[in-house]
Amino acid sequence: MSTALLAAHQVSKRFGDFTAVDAVSLTLHAGEIHALLGENGAGKSTLVKMFYGSLQPTAGEILWRGAPLRVDNPAQARALGIAMVFQHFSLFEALTVSENIALALPPGPSLADLSARIEALSQDYGLPLTANQVVADLSVGERQRVEIIRCLLQEPAVLIMDEPTAVLTPQEADQLFDTLRRLAAEGCAILYISHRLAEVRALCHHATILRHGRVVADLDPAAETADSLAELMVGTSILAQDKSMSSTATDGLAVLAVRDLSVPADGPFGVALQHIDLTVKAGEIVAIAGIAGNGQSELFNTLSGECLSTPGAVTIDGQVCGDWPVSRRRALGAAFVPEERLGHGAVPDLPLSENVILTRHASDRDLARGGFVNSRAAAALARRVAAAFDVRKSRPDPEARALSGGNLQKFVIGRELDRAPRLLIVNQPTWGVDAGAAAVIRQALIALAADGAAVLMISQDLDEIFAVADRVAVIARGRLAPARPVTDISRRDIGLLMAGLPAQAAS
Amino acid sequence: MILTLERRPERSQWMAVLSPLLAVTLTAIVGAVIFAAQGIHPGRALYVYFIDPLTTSWSLEELAVKSSPLILIGVGLAVCFKAKVWNIGAEGQLTAGALAGAAVPILLPTFQSPPVLAVMIVLAIAGGALYGAIPALLKTRFGANEILTSLMLVYVAQLLLDWLVRGPWRDPNGFNFPQSAAFEGWQVLPHLGDGRLHLGIVFALVAAMVLSVVMDRTLKGFEIKVIGAAPRAGGFAGFSANRTVWFCFLLSGALAGVAGLCEVAGPSGHLQPVVSPGYGFTAIIVAFLGRLNPLGVVLAGVVLGLSYLGGEGAQIDLGVSDKTTQVFQGILLFFILACDTLILYRLRWRAAAARG
Numbered sequence: 001m002s003t004a005l006l007a008a009h010q011v012s013k014r015f016g017d018f019t020a021v022d023a024v025s026l027t028l029h030a031g032e033i034h035a036l037l038g039e040n041g042a043g044k045s046t047l048v049k050m051f052y053g054s055l056q057p058t059a060g061e062i063l064w065r066g067a068p069l070r071v072d073n074p075a076q077a078r079a080l081g082i083a084m085v086f087q088h089f090s091l092f093e094a095l096t097v098s099e100n101i102a103l104a105l106p107p108g109p110s111l112a113d114l115s116a117r118i119e120a121l122s123q124d125y126g127l128p129l130t131a132n133q134v135v136a137d138l139s140v141g142e143r144q145r146v147e148i149i150r151c152l153l154q155e156p157a158v159l160i161m162d163e164p165t166a167v168l169t170p171q172e173a174d175q176l177f178d179t180l181r182r183l184a185a186e187g188c189a190i191l192y193i194s195h196r197l198a199e200v201r202a203l204c205h206h207a208t209i210l211r212h213g214r215v216v217a218d219l220d221p222a223a224e225t226a227d228s229l230a231e232l233m234v235g236t237s238i239l240a241q242d243k244s245m246s247s248t249a250t251d252g253l254a255v256l257a258v259r260d261l262s263v264p265a266d267g268p269f270g271v272a273l274q275h276i277d278l279t280v281k282a283g284e285i286v287a288i289a290g291i292a293g294n295g296q297s298e299l300f301n302t303l304s305g306e307c308l309s310t311p312g313a314v315t316i317d318g319q320v321c322g323d324w325p326v327s328r329r330r331a332l333g334a335a336f337v338p339e340e341r342l343g344h345g346a347v348p349d350l351p352l353s354e355n356v357i358l359t360r361h362a363s364d365r366d367l368a369r370g371g372f373v374n375s376r377a378a379a380a381l382a383r384r385v386a387a388a389f390d391v392r393k394s395r396p397d398p399e400a401r402a403l404s405g406g407n408l409q410k411f412v413i414g415r416e417l418d419r420a421p422r423l424l425i426v427n428q429p430t431w432g433v434d435a436g437a438a439a440v441i442r443q444a445l446i447a448l449a450a451d452g453a454a455v456l457m458i459s460q461d462l463d464e465i466f467a468v469a470d471r472v473a474v475i476a477r478g479r480l481a482p483a484r485p486v487t488d489i490s491r492r493d494i495g496l497l498m499a500g501l502p503a504q505a506a507s
Numbered sequence: 508m509i510l511t512l513e514r515r516p517e518r519s520q521w522m523a524v525l526s527p528l529l530a531v532t533l534t535a536i537v538g539a540v541i542f543a544a545q546g547i548h549p550g551r552a553l554y555v556y557f558i559d560p561l562t563t564s565w566s567l568e569e570l571a572v573k574s575s576p577l578i579l580i581g582v583g584l585a586v587c588f589k590a591k592v593w594n595i596g597a598e599g600q601l602t603a604g605a606l607a608g609a610a611v612p613i614l615l616p617t618f619q620s621p622p623v624l625a626v627m628i629v630l631a632i633a634g635g636a637l638y639g640a641i642p643a644l645l646k647t648r649f650g651a652n653e654i655l656t657s658l659m660l661v662y663v664a665q666l667l668l669d670w671l672v673r674g675p676w677r678d679p680n681g682f683n684f685p686q687s688a689a690f691e692g693w694q695v696l697p698h699l700g701d702g703r704l705h706l707g708i709v710f711a712l713v714a715a716m717v718l719s720v721v722m723d724r725t726l727k728g729f730e731i732k733v734i735g736a737a738p739r740a741g742g743f744a745g746f747s748a749n750r751t752v753w754f755c756f757l758l759s760g761a762l763a764g765v766a767g768l769c770e771v772a773g774p775s776g777h778l779q780p781v782v783s784p785g786y787g788f789t790a791i792i793v794a795f796l797g798r799l800n801p802l803g804v805v806l807a808g809v810v811l812g813l814s815y816l817g818g819e820g821a822q823i824d825l826g827v828s829d830k831t832t833q834v835f836q837g838i839l840l841f842f843i844l845a846c847d848t849l850i851l852y853r854l855r856w857r858a859a860a861a862r863g
Contacts, residue, residue, distance in 0.1 A: 306742050327745030338743060347737040349518065358733065358744040361726055368726045375724075402517045 003030045004066060005189045006051060006082065006158050011060035013046050020046040022213040023060065028158060028189040033180060035200040035221060036193045038210035039233055039434045044193050047210070048160055051191070052084050053077040083151035084160040089143050093136040097129055101150045122149050125179050140291055141172040148179070159183065160191045165199060166460070167292055170495035177203050197226040209233055233435070252282035254315075255423045255454035256303070256334075261313040261322075263302055265478075271295040273302065276480045278473060280423070280454040285445060286483055287469035288458045291498050295478040296458045297339065300427045303456070304336040305329045317422055327362035333422030335359070337413050339431060339458075341405065345412040348401035352386065352393075353379040355400050356415055363419060381418070389414035389440065406437030413441055417448060424448060427458040442468050462491055476500040512852040522850045527796050527803075529849075530842035531810065537838050547825055555824045556817035556835075566816060568702040572774060574812030576601070576766035576786040578711035581793035581804040582718045583759030589722070589799045591735040592755040596642065596657030597763040598787025600635040602664035604764020605771045605782045606671065607634025612694040613676050613687050613778070623693045627768060635764020636757045638664065643756035647749040653756075661787070669780045676778060687778040696773040707769035712805065714762060719801040731755070763787060784815065785833075792840045795847075811836065 007027040013020050021043040028034050038044045049055040050062065053071035061068045064080060071077050074084075091100050098115040109117070115131035122129040127145040135143060144164060151159060161180075165173040180190055180203065194200055200207060200221050207221040209232045217232045258278040265272040273295050280286045290296055301307040303314060305326035314322040316332045326336070336359070338344040346355045357378050361368040366377045382397065389410040393403060400408060409430070416424060429445065430438035445468055449455045458475075459465055465472050466486055473483035474497035481497050538556070539549035560566045580597045587594045594600075608631035611623060641660060645651035669685075678688040696705040722728035734741040734751045741748060770782050793811050797804030818832030 304743070305745075325745055326743065330745075336743070340739070343737045344739045344743055347733055347740045349736045350732070354729065354732075357726075357729060358740060361729075362745060371725050371727065373724060373726055373729055399517050 004028070004063070005030050006191075007063040007066075008047065008050070009061050009063055011047070011050060011057045011062065013043075013050060013055060014058045020213050021050070021057075024210070024213070024215050026208050026215070026218075028191055030157070030187045030189050031184050032206060033184050033190045033192055033204045035204035035207035036191060036210065037197075037200060037207055037229065037233055042210040042233070043213040044210055045162070046213075048084070048162065048191065048193065051077070051158075052082060052160060078154060078156075081155070081157035082160070083154055083156035083158070085144070085147045085151055085162065085164060087162040087164075087166060089147055091135045091143055091146060094134065096132050096134055097138075097146050098131040100135055100146060101153065104150050105153065117153065118149055121152055125149075125152065125182065126175060127179055140167040140293055141169065144168070144176075148176075152183075156188065158189045158191065160193070162193045164192075165194065165196060169291060169498045170462075170491060171499060173199065197221075197229045200229070201226065230435070252284060252452075252454075254279045255282050255317055256280040256425070256456060257315040258303070259313055259315070261302065261309055263298060263307065263309055266298070266307075271298055271478045273298050273478045278456075278480060278483065280456050282422075282452050282454050283449055284470045285449045285455040285457060285468055287465040287472045287486075288456070288475050288480070289462065289465055289472055289494055289498060290458075290460065290475035292460055294475050294498075296427060296475060298478070299475065299480075300336075300338060300425065300458060303425050304334075304338070330359065330363045335416035335419055335421035335424050337416055337424070337426040337429065339427040341408045341412055342401060346400040346408060349399055351382075351397045351399050352391075352403075352411060353382040353397050355411075356381045356385065359415060360419070381415075385411060385414040385418050388418065389444070404434075406433040409433050410437055410440060413444065417444055420451070421448075421453060423454045423456070425456045425458075428460065429457060430459075430461065430464060438464075462494060466491075474498055508856050511855050511857050512848070513855045514852055515850075518850050519853075523798065526846040526849055527798060527807070527843060530796070530839060530846045533842045533846070534835065534839045537842075538835055541834070542825075542827075545827065547827070552821065552825060555820050557813060559820055559824075560813055560816040565702065568700070568704045570809065570812050570816055571708045572703050572705070573815045574808040575707040575711040576770060576783070577790050577793045577811050578805050578808035579707070579714055579766040579769070580759070580763045580787055580790035581797060581808050582711075582715050582801045583762035584790055584794040585797060585799040585801055585804050586718060586722065586731060587755040587759050588794055589735050590731045590751050590755050592752050593654045594639065594642070594657050594756060594759050595654050595791065596639075596659075596661050596787070597759060597790055598783065598785065599657070599661035599664035600638045600760040600763035601767035601770075601783055601787045602661070602668050603638035603767070604631040604635035604761075605767030605778070606664075606668060607631055607764065608768035609676075609687065609690075609771050609778050612690040612772075616688060616691075619692050619694070621693060624696070624772070627694065627772060628765065631764040631768035632761040633764070635767065636761040639756035639760020639763070640753075643753050647752050653752075657756075665781075668778065668782065672778050672780050678777070685780050689777045690772055694772065695776055696769060703774055705769065705773040707766070707773055710765055710769065711808070715801045715805050722801060727754075763790075789815075789836055792836055792843070795840065795843050811839075814839075 004027050009025055010023045011021060012023050024047055036044050046055065050057050053073045053076055062071060063069060098111055098118055101118060102111060102114055118129060118131045122145065127148060129142065129145055129149060135146065144167065164176060168176065184190055192204055201224065204221050207219055208215055209217040211233065221229060258276055261273055261276040263273040271294060276299065288296065302309050305324055309322040311320050311322045316329060316334050319332055321329055321332065342348045347358065353375065357367055357373060367374055379397065386393065391407050391411045391414065393407065403411065413426065413429065429441050433441065442464065445455055445457065457469060469486050471483040472486050472489060472494065474481045474494055476498055477500055535553060539553055542552035543549045560570060580601065584594060584597060608627040611618060611627045611630065638660065642653045642657040645656050646653045672687055673685045676687045678686060696707065698705050730746045731751060733744060734746055734748055738748050766786060767782060771778055789811050793804055793807045796810060797807035814832055814835050818829060821827050821831055822829050
């Protein structure tokens with residue numbers, strides 16, 4: 001751990017008046033796993049993009065093996081030996097593993113040679129891949145392996161990984177950590193971006209913590225607690241969720257009942273829902289855990305009424321409504337928050353005062369009477385939601401696109417909570433949301449259930465599920481395992497279920 | 508230094524107003540250059556084109572006559588385009604409306620009483636709407652691209668008209684000219700004043716006002732905006748994309764049908780092989796120049812009406828080809844779409860060195 005491979009020296013990046021990265025210094029040594037920690041918007045991605053050549057610093061310099069370096073584009077970075085695995089994969093689903101990898105490499109070896117190398121390398125690093133498999137058939141974890149192998153084929157000196165475990169099961173994550181440790185032992189420097197503190201403490205030798213574009217700490221994560229790291233990231237000690245107010249009654253009435261719900265897959269890359277059974281009672285929060293792309297969106301759309309099912313499959317508050325459209329389900333007292341904020345939960349180009357009408361026009365007679373929209377009532381409602389959930393905005397009534405992710409999510413959830421719904425179904429409530437807003441949102445979900453509403457929360461975040469939910473059910477490949485109390489199931493079992501394996505009976 | 512586009516955090520409100528004005532100015536500049544290249548003094552040419560028609564009461568009336576079909580069709584297309592329903596076939600729906608309405612005076616020349624005009628208008632509405640229903644059905648039922656189907660149906664309608672006026676509907680006393688018998692009495696649109704100005708302008712202004720209220724104040728207008736801006740959010744709100752496609756095509760088809768009837772029962776007074784100088788296509792420009800806002804479309808309709816009128820004047824005074832009008836209209840659409848970029852993006856000079 002001596003040679004400094006890649007370093008940033010007082011690097012700043014400004015976009016107009018906004019300083020995304022402010023005089024940051026960081027040194028990556030050979031053989032080191034270096035964590036870059038920070039909330040959403042802390043400047044992690046901007047910094048990394050300057051290493052990878054997608055952005056150029058406004059001030060300061062990047063050093064490569066001690067000498068100043070200009071990285072004009074990612075191709076140049078790759079030629080130097082800097083490789084990056086992005087959070088969002090760039091794979092063609094209809095092509096095979098080796099075809100996808102061949103596209104990223106300079107032309108040369110035949111596909112057969114390449115396939116042999118891919119399989120050998122992937123075996124060697126414990127990331128087994130079949131070279132002629134079509135990417136569409138791979139799980140998210142396997143797709144990530146393709147991205148990693150694609151990088152390793154170029155024998156990088158520096159490997160940058162952007163939130164690699166966000167899409168993995170705990171078991172897959174463990175396997176990834178083994179691979180990363182081995183790479184580090186071979187002399188590769190790894191820059192590991194994450195906000196999962198436990199894994200950073202277990203894996204990384206060194207951590208640089210960013211907040212608002214500045215370095216706030218440079219430390220050895222193993223010597224810290226998860227709480228102290230979180231405090232450095234967020235700036236204040238974050239609110240622990242207070243579940244004491246949640247009702248302990250488990251004999252509430254079933255507000256949502258799903259019985260033997262099956263929906264065929266929509267298109268070749270969709271997921272079919274198979275025989276789903278689920279009950280959510282008044283006063284409880286039920287979570288659905290699972291890796292993205294295992295039927296969560298399909299389940300959400302079927303429960304909201306954007307997709308219809310057989311009538312008897314969905315019952316809301318005693319009313320059979322599987323073939324009812326979304327507005328009629330809302331009239332039963334149900335409220336929905338989809339995963340995508342922009343373009344699904346809200347219209348990017350419309351101001352907040354019009355976005356409130358989106359989900360409220362059928363349930364609030366005041367908003368649309370006789371076919372006419374009452375814009376004054378809509379504006380008042382938008383103000384009320386923004387005030388109740390502390391939605392920060394630059395103008396009184398901005399377009400939805402102008403809000404940050406956390407503020408828009410607070411608005412989209414607040415819009416539904418303002419109705420005091422009997423049933424709330426929310427998909428990924430704090431996805432891409434900063435820690436402060438996430439705490440507000442989780443507390444609001446707990447409060448809603450305490451008031452006697454039923455809450456169904458689809459989430460990929462196990463920490464969130466254990467902090468908020470009363471019961472958890474795991475979805476894998478369109479099948480839902482029976483829900484169990486969170487006090488009664490281990491993370492390990494959830495991990496096994498997420499991977500589509502049966503949980504071990506005695507855990 | 509290089510010029511780059513930088514995304515704005517929010518849509519610029521004043522660029523939204525300024526962009527059509529900028530487009531008209533740039534069109535005038537490019538037009539002046541084209542005239543200069545032809546050896547015509549650009550100042551005189553622009554005067555003939557854009558100022559001269561505004562100087563006499565006769566030409567002002569004529570401007571209203573030319574603008575009313577553009578406004579009538581343009582407001583319908585504005586609603587379509589707001590929903591991102593691309594009806595390019597208003598010219599065909601106009602022709603279909605003209606044919607349906609003209610069937611009454613041609614087949615029943617003796618039907619002469621006050622209701623006859625109302626019957627003709629209802630038939631024109633039905634004809635235009637039904638012709639618009641074809642691409643709507645093909646899109647909602649089979650997923651066929653409405654740009655192609657609506658455009659191709661224009662030529663079908665025009666050939667049908669051509670065959671009718673040369674064949675079954677030809678005036679038996681018309682010396683074999685390809686045109687129908689002249690409409691008479693109650694079958695002709697009432698004139699306003701003593702010129703050629705007719706009831707069409709009233710229809711156009713009423714349609715613009717009604718649609719302005721619909722788009723700004725009603726849930727239907729909100730639905731159209733949402734489906735156009737974010738279809739998934741529309742589905743989440745409980746709105747149906749297919750229903751919106753139907754609504755838009757039936758509405759814009761009906762309005763184009765009325766415009767077609769106003770042409771044949773107004774200025775010309777009979778069917779000819781060609782009933783419109785491309786109003787249905789020019790109205791696409793009108794809709795965009797009017798920022799897809801029904802009241803903006805009224806202003807834009809006058810501007811494009813002026814380009815027709817100026818084109819006629821230029822043919823006489825300057826001896827340029829009648830194609831000049833189409834060149835002007837094409838340049839204008841180009842600049843409108845280009846200038847609209849500035850609503851979401853701003854131009855920035857950036858040091859070229861920054862990118863090496």
